Amino acid sequence: MNLQEIIKAIKPTDKEIYKQAQERxxxxxxxxxxxxxxxxxxxxxxxxQGTMKPKVDSRMVFVMAGDHGxxxxxxxxxPQEVTGQMMGAFIAGxxxxxxxxxxxxxxxxxxxxxxxxxxAAAPSDPDNFYIVRKVRKGTxxxxxxxxxxxxxxxxxxxxxFEIADEMIKRFKLNLIATGDMGIGNTTPxxxxxxxxxxxxxxxxxxxxxxxxxxxxxxxxxxxxxxLEVNKPDRNDPLDxxxxxxxxxxxxxxxxxxxxxxxxxxxxxxxxxxxAGALIAYGLCPVAxxxxxxxxxxxxxxxxxxxxxxxxxxxxxxxxxLGEGTGAVMAMHSxxxxxxxxxxxSTFAEAGVATKEM
Numbered sequence: 580m581n582l583q584e585i586i587k588a589i590k591p592t593d594k595e596i597y598k599q600a601q602e603r604x605x606x607x608x609x610x611x612x613x614x615x616x617x618x619x620x621x622x623x624x625x626x627x628q629g630t631m632k633p634k635v636d637s638r639m640v641f642v643m644a645g646d647h648g649x650x651x652x653x654x655x656x657x658p659q660e661v662t663g664q665m666m667g668a669f670i671a672g673x674x675x676x677x678x679x680x681x682x683x684x685x686x687x688x689x690x691x692x693x694x695x696x697x698x699a700a701a702p703s704d705p706d707n708f709y710i711v712r713k714v715r716k717g718t719x720x721x722x723x724x725x726x727x728x729x730x731x732x733x734x735x736x737x738x739x740f741e742i743a744d745e746m747i748k749r750f751k752l753n754l755i756a757t758g759d760m761g762i763g764n765t766t767p768x769x770x771x772x773x774x775x776x777x778x779x780x781x782x783x784x785x786x787x788x789x790x791x792x793x794x795x796x797x798x799x800x801x802x803x804x805x806l807e808v809n810k811p812d813r814n815d816p817l818d819x820x821x822x823x824x825x826x827x828x829x830x831x832x833x834x835x836x837x838x839x840x841x842x843x844x845x846x847x848x849x850x851x852x853x854a855g856a857l858i859a860y861g862l863c864p865v866a867x868x869x870x871x872x873x874x875x876x877x878x879x880x881x882x883x884x885x886x887x888x889x890x891x892x893x894x895x896x897x898x899x900l901g902e903g904t905g906a907v908m909a910m911h912s913x914x915x916x917x918x919x920x921x922x923x924s925t926f927a928e929a930g931v932a933t934k935e936m
Contacts, residue, residue: 592868596626608931618916621921625920643690645694647717666698667698676903685907689709694761735833736817736862739829744841757846776880781799816859829858835855871893871909893912
């Protein structure tokens with residue numbers, strides 16, 4: 580199956596089931612929509628899965644990893660070798676994403692899509708997985724030309740799709756989340772955000788993992804230069820990804836397409852995952868119906884990227900870590916929304932009188 584065949588096979592969510600879900604919500608034993616966003620999310624998951632009895636108990640977060648040539652411009656707070664070191668921590672089950680995933684009863688998959696180093700490790704936890712699908716060892720510095728070729732851009736999307744497709748089938752997953760690892764990856768993410776929102780680079784750029792003000796200015800100037808040199812075409816997602824994107828960002832787009840293809844909800848993490856979501860949305864706007872924004876990052880451009888796709892974050896905890904942590908935290912809210920619509924009785928079922936008119 581090629582990318583165009585995948586896109587063609589993705590169908591809209593079930594609008595009839597959505598109406599049924601809204602009708603049930605209106606009759607639950609509570610004031611109208613008294614549980615707010617939980618009511619919304621329950622209805623959305625029903626429509627995504629095409630059933631009034633959805634399940635979200637088989638979960639996995641896909642942490643896509645890749646390195647970035649743009650770190651040559653000194654836009655990151657940490658050296659590039661940290662990408663591989665953190666991948667090793669994920670695989671060993673030692674990092675934030677592992678701890679929060681254990682709490683959320685989610686499996687963790689780490690995929691090397693484009694790390695410069697080669698990480699030789701084997702998970703010791705049966706709920707951790709590691710796959711190497713390296714497209715190339717890091718992107719090129721996009722201030723000097725495209726980050727990767729068009730063929731490589733498509734290849735990393737397909738890698739993400741194929742990895743997620745395999746795991747969805749293997750474990751009968753019904754809820755997946757996106758995560759990332761790659762030193763410097765907020766820079767291409769902000770670049771992608773600027774392309775799609777049309778807003779200024781300065782408005783779409785944040786402080787990443789902790790750069791100072793001088794590095795922030797350098798980061799803004801670097802992104803602006805990259806956009807000027809490459810002139811990415813927002814009407815061609817592969818062009819955008821190849822010119823100013825990242826290998827793991829492309830793979831995240833592929834994971835999202837896999838979720839939509841299999842009709843399961845995809846929780847989107849922070850700004851890097853949302854950059855991948857913008858690529859997936861550009862390729863297949865219908866895929867947006869399967870996306871759920873897990874949280875609002877402190878990166879200032881993140882909310883503008885979500886607004887472009889009509890998404891509203893479920894939680895705002897002031898997170899800025901990445902890895903998929905915000906998306907995994909939101910699994911609790913998604914489960915709550917599903918339990919609300921499937922387990923709370925209606926007035927008729929409970930024998931409770933409705934209010935007098």
